[in-house]
C-alpha cells in the first residue's frame with residue numbers, strides 16, 4: 001500500500017472558489033477586501049512567495065497592494081508605513097514579509113501592526129487569543145495544516161501528534177492548534193536526544209525544520225499521517241520538503257507533497273484571514289450605522 005497524497009493545491013483551489021463567492025457578497029455591501037504586503041529588500045524567495053500571494057488575491061478578488069522598499073530602509077520609516085495602513089479603511093490586512101534585514105527589529109514591526117489587521121496572526125495579542133482557543137486570525141501555515149488534515153477525514157482528537165521544529169510561525173502554533181483539536185502533542189527540536197524514537201510514536205507527524213531530507217523512513221510509524229512543511233530549494237533549482245517523500249510514501253497512510261502541499265494552503269489561509277477581516281469591518285460599519 002502506498003500513502004494517499006493530501007493535495008494542498010486542490011484543496012486550495014476549492015477554498016479559493018468559496019472565498020471568491022464571499023468576496024462577491026462583500027462587494028455587494030460596498031466592501032472590497034484589501035491586502036497590503038510590505039517587502040523590504042530583494043530576498044529572491046520572498047519575491048517568489050509574494051507573487052503567489054498576489055496571484056491568489058487576484059483569483060479571489062482581494063485588492064492587492066505591494067509596498068516595496070530598499071534594503072536600506074530604516075525601522076522608523078517602516079513603522080510609519082504600518083501606521084499609515086493601520087488607519088487606512090481600504091486596507092483590511094497588513095503583511096510584512098519575513099525575514100527582515102538585520103537592522104530592523106522583527107518584534108517591534110509585528111507589534112506595530114494593528115491586531116485587527118494582523119492577517120499573519122503573528123501579533124502577541126492574536127497569539128494569546130489562539131492559545132485560549134478564541135476566534136481570531138490564526139497563523140496561516142498552521143491553520144492550513146489543520147484544514148488539510150480535516151479534508152482527508154482524519155480524526156485528530158486523541159491522536160499523538162509529534163511536531164518537529166519549534167519556530168514561532170509554524171512549529172509552536174501548529175502544536176497549539178492541534179492541542180485545541182484534542183490531540184496529545186509532543187514537540188521535538190535540535191536538542192531532542194534520539195529524535196526517531198519520538199517521531200516513531202507519531203500518529204500525525206508534522207515536520208517544520210527547513211532541512212531537505214531530514215526525516216527518512218526510519219522516523220516514521222506504519223500508517224502515520226506525515227505533514228511536510230519544508231520548502232527547500234536545491235542547487236538544481238528543484239523544490240523539496242524536509243521528508244524523504246519516497247520513503248514516507250511506502251510507510252505512511254497519508255502524506256503532503258512539496259510542492260503542491262502546505263505552501264498553497266498557507267497562501268489560501270492568508271486570503272481567508274483578509275476576507276475575515278473585511279467581514280469584521282463590514283459588521284462594524286453596519287453597527288455604527290445602526291447607532
Ligand SMILES: Nc1nc(=O)c2c([nH]1)NC[C@@H]1CN(c3ccc(C(=O)N[C@@H](CCC(=O)O)C(=O)O)cc3)C=[N+]21
Pocket residue numbers: 048049052095096097098099120140231239258259260261262263264266267
Ligand atoms: N510575513 C510572512 N508571512 C508568511 O506567510 C511568510 C513569510 N512572511 N515569509 C516566508 C514564509 C514562506 N511562505 C510560503 C508561502 C507559500 C509557499 C508556496 O506556495 N510554495 C509552493 C511553491 C512555490 C515556489 O515554487 O516557489 C508550493 O509549496 O507548492 C511557500 C512558502 C510564507 N511565508
